[in-house]
Amino acid sequence: NAGVTQTPKFRVLKTGQSMTLLCAQDMNHEYMYWYRQDPGMGLRLIHYSVGEGTTAKGEVPDGYNVSRLKKQNFLLGLESAAPSQTSVYFCASRDPGLAGMNEQFFGPGTRLTVL
Amino acid sequence: GENVEQHPSTLSVQEGDSAVIKCTYSDSASNYFPWYKQELGKRPQLIIDIRSNVGEKKDQRIAVTLNKTAKHFSLHITETQPEDSAVYFCAARLVYQFYFGTGTSLTVIP
Numbered sequence: 001n002a003g004v005t006q007t008p009k010f011r012v013l014k015t016g017q018s019m020t021l022l023c024a025q026d027m028n029h030e031y032m033y034w035y036r037q038d039p040g041m042g043l044r045l046i047h048y049s050v051g052e053g054t055t056a057k058g059e060v061p062d063g064y065n066v067s068r069l070k071k072q073n074f075l076l077g078l079e080s081a082a083p084s085q086t087s088v089y090f091c092a093s094r095d096p097g098l099a100g101m102n103e104q105f106f107g108p109g110t111r112l113t114v115l
Numbered sequence: 116g117e118n119v120e121q122h123p124s125t126l127s128v129q130e131g132d133s134a135v136i137k138c139t140y141s142d143s144a145s146n147y148f149p150w151y152k153q154e155l156g157k158r159p160q161l162i163i164d165i166r167s168n169v170g171e172k173k174d175q176r177i178a179v180t181l182n183k184t185a186k187h188f189s190l191h192i193t194e195t196q197p198e199d200s201a202v203y204f205c206a207a208r209l210v211y212q213f214y215f216g217t218g219t220s221l222t223v224i225p
Contacts, residue, residue, distance in 0.1 A: 033213070040217060040218075041217060042121075042216055043213075043215040044215070045212055045213065048211060056211070058212060059212075090158060090159070103149060103161045103164065104161070104213065106158040106159050106160075107158065108158050109158055
């Protein structure tokens with residue numbers, strides 16, 4: 001099993017450009033998450049999904065959109081990139097389990113720089 | 116939403132000593148508290164977790180304690196080794212969402 005994979009690993013954008021980050025998981029997990037990690041800020045939740053066709057906002061959703069058309073994929077879109085969106089983006093997935101306590105599995109991250 | 120605070124932000128210990136990292140949370144409805152270790156350039160890795168109906172959990176040199184009344188939980192690493200050097204994050208789960216602390220950079224000095 002590949003676990004959670006992210007595409008691309010690195011990307012440089014100019015202000016105003018758009019892009020889509022792809023997260024894929026092969027563990028048949030129901031829940032998927034997109035986080036951003038900035039120095040000194042920990043991980044902050046952007047959007048999440050609790051099943052195919054569903055999405056919801058997290059702590060910092062502004063400037064991002066997401067889609068979960070297939071259970072194994074969770075896409076994060078930036079319509080008009082801004083320098084403030086320079087960050088490392090992590091995707092995660094988990095199965096809620098019997099008591100909802102199962103761990104998250106993280107992807108390797110995407111380092112995005114917006115000039 | 117939930118607010119998770121983590122202290123200290125940096126911690127240096129001698130090899131073999133113990134390290135303690137503390138976190139507080141604000142919402143009493145949070146019921147699951149994982150701890151992650153992240154090495155430079157790598158993804159966060161779960162090292163231990165605790166549910167709200169448990170006060171303490173131990174896994175070899177790592178232990179976590181939870182005080183629901185005071186809304187705080189702590190990570191304890193005993194007999195530290197240089198390979199324990201990393202950034203450690205606490206988190207609290209509230210419904211579907213996870214809220215993370217700002218991280219503790221642990222350095223174990225040989």
